[in-house]
Amino acid sequence: MRYFLRRTAFFVVTLWGAVTLNFLIPRLQPGDPAESIVSQLSGQGAAVDPDQIRAVRLMLGLKDESVLQQYWDYLGQLVRGDFGVSYTYFPYSVTHMIGEALPWTLVLVGVTQILGFLIGTVLGAFAAWRRNSRFDSVVTLGSQFIGSLPFFWIALLLLYFLAFVANWFPNAGGFSTGVEPGWSWEFVGDAAYHGILPALSILITAPAGWIIGMRNNMVQSLGEDYTRLARAKGLRVRRIALMYGARVAILPNITGLALALGAILGGTVLVETIFDYPGLGRLMIEAVTSRDYPLMQALFLFITTGVLIANLLADFLLGVLDPRVRKEASVR
Structure with missing residues (x-):
């Protein structure tokens, strides 16, 4: 316990630090963000209207109050889920824009990460059990080679050959222009069709890291004394591989999976940009390019919170699966 x-x-303290840092970063930057935004809208050399600056400051939440009062108001806005109005997509709120992009990223990156973890873990465990065999050599060397390839380079190759040359898949977007978004089979099928190439570009390289990590961990666990004892007792080979080798070897990968799932909220910026996929990664690029401070703040907080929650769940899961973790904590 x-x-x-x-x-x-630890999670609560770290989350508070992330929220505080998210509040301070825009206010510690040199210059006035509101003035910079108005100048960008007005154009170079144009006169800046003070009323516009004040309006933008109110939109960004930069009120003429003390820092402590602003911080207290900021915490209240977070509790209410009010992240302000997006400057790029005015008059839509930041919450609305993130809500529009979040399902696309969750489906694309979430499915590919889970599939990559499952494929990589199974292949890595089997390669460790059949180590020094031809299967082990092919899987290990192949995963090292594929894992060294940039996934955005693979995305460009898939886009060129399968979309532009062969014309088998659409080259951009999340759905066709003539399809009405909604929970219909037509829209779901069209969205899945548009997501094949982005998913493939991620899934080709996703299992590589899990294969190498699982193989190395399982080779080490199979050399431990408890595994030798299980063999000496005459236990079945499958039980030794699953209960004594894979069960221990998979523990470090669980933490990695949790961090990978937490980072889903950041999307895959390059892949979503290449395919013009309407996810959080492309939304982040647009926010940075347009200096959309409320949207950037909310996305940063979403990513940080997602990683922290995933890490907390991984710690809990490790505590349940590995009694040694709980024992070490109780001794300290």
């Missing part, structure tokens, strides 16, 4: 309480306390 002490282990879980400590991890929860």
Whole structure:
């Protein structure tokens, strides 16, 4: 119990630090963000209207109050889920824009990450059990080679050959212009069709890291004394591989999977930009390019919170699966 309480306390403190940092970064930057935005809208050399600056400052939440009062108001806005109005997509709110892009990223990156983890873990475990065999050599060397390839380079190749040359898949967008978004089979099928190439560009390289990590961890666990004892007792080979080798070897990969799933909220910026996919990655690029401070703040907080929550869940899962973790925490 002490282990879980400590991890929860660490999560709360870290989340508070992320929220505070998210509040301070725009206010510590040199210059006035509102003036910069108005100048960008007006054009170079044009006169800046003070009323417009004041309006933009109110839109960004930069009120003429003390920093402590602004911080307190900011915390209240977070509790209410009010992240302000997006400057790029005015008059839509930041929450609305993130809500529009979030399902696309969750489906694309979430499905590919989970599939990559499952494929990589299974192949890595089997390669470790059949180590020094031809299968082990092909899987290990192949995953190292494929894992060294940039996934955005693979995305460009898929886009050129399968979309432009062969014309088998659409080259941009999340759905066709003539399809009405909604929970209909026509829209779901069209969205899945548009997501094949972005998913393939991620899924080709996604299992590589899990294969190498699982193989190395399982080779080490198979050399431990408890595995030798299981063999000496005459246990079945499948049980030794699953319960004594894979069960211990998969623990470090669980933490990696949790961090990868937490980072889903950041999207895959390059892939979504290449395919013009309407996810959080492309939304982040547009926010940075347009200096959309409310949208950038909210996306940063979403990504940080997602990683922290995923890390907390991974710690809890490790505490349940590995009694040694709880025992070490109770001794300290």
